[in-house]
Amino acid sequence: MxxxxxxxxxxxxxxxxxxxxxxxxxxxxxxxxxxxxxxxxxxxxxxxxxxxxxxxxxxxxxxxxxxxxxxxxxxxxxxxxxxxxxxxxxxxxxxxxxxxxxxxxxxxxxxxxRTRLDAALPTGGTALRFSAVEMAAFEVHMLGRDGAEADYPDAVLAQASDWAKQATEADRERLLSSIMAGLPGYYNRFDIKQLQDILExxxxxxxxxxxxxxxxxxxxxxxxxxxxxxxxxxxxxxxxxxxxxxxxxxxxxxxxxxxxxxxxxxxxxxxxxxxxxxxxxxxxxxxxxxxxxxxxxxxxxxxxxxxxxxxxxxxxxxxxxxxxxxxxxxxxxxxxxxxxxxxxxxxxxxxxxxxxxxxxxxxxxxxxxxxxxxxxxxxxxxxxxxxxxxxxx
The missing domain is CATH 3.20.20.150 (Divalent-metal-dependent TIM barrel enzymes)
Structure with missing residues (x-):
């Protein structure tokens, strides 16, 4: 190989x-x-x-x-x-x-x-992570996408609602930035309004x-x-x-x-x-x-x-x-x-x-x-x- x-x-x-x-x-x-x-x-x-x-x-x-x-x-x-x-x-x-x-x-x-780029590892260091709860919070509570609730189980939606209630502005910015990071080399990074428009x-x-x-x-x-x-x-x-x-x-x-x-x-x-x-x-x-x-x-x-x-x-x-x-x-x-x-x-x-x-x-x-x-x-x-x-x- x-x-x-x-x-x-x-x-x-x-x-x-x-x-x-x-x-x-x-x-x-x-x-x-x-x-x-x-x-x-x-x-x-x-x-x-x-x-x-x-x-x-x-x-x-x-x-x-x-x-x-x-x-x-x-x-x-x-x-x-x-x-x-x-x-x-x-x-x-x-x-x-x-x-x-x-x-x-x-x-x-x-x-x-991914929803987090720096998830802590037990022995030190960090890893990429995809959290279903954070993704649901992003789609339902930050993006406001019609029909997003149907894509997640009730338990995940409940936790996503809790996350959204407790999230600071820094938490929301970190989540958006993490989701946008999967485009290395591509210069466009969307904010919420831009992403809503392109999804339309x-x-x-x-x-x-x-x-x-x-x-x-x-x-x-x-x-x-x-x-x-x-x-x-x-x-x-x-x-x-x-x-x-x-x-x-x-x-x-x-x-x-x-x-x-x-x-x-x-x-x-x-x-x-x-x-x-x-x-x-x-x-x-x-x-x-x-x-x-x-x-x-x-x-x-x-x-x-x-x-x-x-x-x-x-x-x-x-x-x-x-x-x-x-x-x-x-x-x-x-x-x-x-x-x-x-x-x-x-x-x-x-x-x-x-x-x-x-x-x-x-x-x-x-x-x-x-x-x-x-x-x-x-x-x-x-x-x-x-x-x-x-x-x-």
Missing amino acids: IESWRWFGPLDRISISEIGQTGARGIVTSLHEVPYGEVWTREAIATRRAEIEAAPGGLHWAVVESVQVHDAIKKGDGPLDALYGAYRETIANLAAEGVRVICYNFMPILDWT EWKGITEADVTANLKRFLSEVVPTAEEHGVRLCVHPDDPPRPLLGLPRIVSNATQIAELLGAVDSPANGLTLCSGSLGANPDNDVPAIARRFADRIHFAHLRNVTKEPDGSFQESAHLEGDTDMVALVKVLLDEEARRRAEGRADAEIPFRPDHGHELLSDIGAGTHPGYPMIGRLRGLAELRGVIAGLSHAG
């Missing part, structure tokens, strides 16, 4: 030379400064690639995360030919610079969503609509990916449940099967995110990986601990509810199968995802979920699992 590390380019407080000291060799990055829907020029891609390759440690640009899909495509809103054309041109430009794995997501408006644009758009829009997107861009030897890999929803009244369409094995089957091509693949899928109590993550192994082109390896009310918290990589050893075994078995076929792209790039803030991480101001020491701990643990399984044969 290709040990990789997410880097936010010039936006990142962790330098490319520091990443070289982790032992990872693949860089996972994006041109975050390019607005959604615009072409990534070959010149801009080459500049970023050269910056990566000039750093010590033998680094290379292994995966793009992400070439973001414009919300107009997700909504199926208005003339889209120019947006599809820009995406196809970006695919071709990336391939011309040797970057051939593209992770993307189809989540409306927000990417990953999504009224009446159903899960079936968004699924159809993703299938159309695939039909428009997968042929270009095939032509240039590029692997597209959709990232699952995080968390894998509807939020803010918005449909989620990549949350379980049934939905994944439908989307991969819509354009049945190796270029239409999956980013196996163990944390995103693992937050759904109905998902058996190693089983999902086994079922779709031949279409996994990239992996995010992290763990979460779930709670009965729908809350979850980021765990250490080898803790939490997903059997990480079993999951890594599935990926190694798939690599062995690909090597037996003689494939040059047999190795699956992976990265440690959403580490805890530990020691000097705290207060360092790195992107939420992306500290140095917490992810380095995760990488070391995963490296040990891979070595042990590989030695065992």
Whole structure:
């Protein structure tokens, strides 16, 4: 497996030379400064690639995360030919610079969503956390979204009401800021009124609509990916449940099967995110990986601990509810199968995802979920699992 590390380019407080000291060799990055829907020029891609390759440690640009899909495509809103054309041109430009794995997501408006970025750990340090109670308080009492009450159990709504009564202005600002933090590299951050306005644009758009829009997107861009030897890999929803009244369409094995089957091509693949899928109590993550192994082109390896009310918290990589050893075994078995076929792209790039803030991480101001020491701990643990399984044969 290709040990990789997410880097936010010039936006990142962790330098490319520091990443070289982790032992990872693949860089996972994006041109975050390019607005959604615009072409990534070959010149801009080459500049970023050269910056990566000039750093010590033998680094290379292994995966793009992400070439973001414009919300107009997700909504199926208005003339889209120019947006599809820009995406196809970006695919071709990336391939011309040797970057051939593209992770993307189809989540409306927000990417990953958490309600607290600094949940205290018993031994010190902090973790990302999703609280069903705080999310309900946000939707019902801060956002005032029509119909939000129907999305939460009565017990959660009662606790949310208590939270709203006791919350200070600082509590409310912290909650809004935490929810907005799941958009690294995207410059817009919405206040309550802006979020209400943008949600209004999504009224009446159903899960079936968004699924159809993703299938159309695939039909428009997968042929270009095939032509240039590029692997597209959709990232699952995080968390894998509807939020803010918005449909989620990549949350379980049934939905994944439908989307991969819509354009049945190796270029239409999956980013196996163990944390995103693992937050759904109905998902058996190693089983999902086994079922779709031949279409996994990239992996995010992290763990979460779930709670009965729908809350979850980021765990250490080898803790939490997903059997990480079993999951890594599935990926190694798939690599062995690909090597037996003689494939040059047999190795699956992976990265440690959403580490805890530990020691000097705290207060360092790195992107939420992306500290140095917490992810380095995760990488070391995963490296040990891979070595042990590989030695065992």
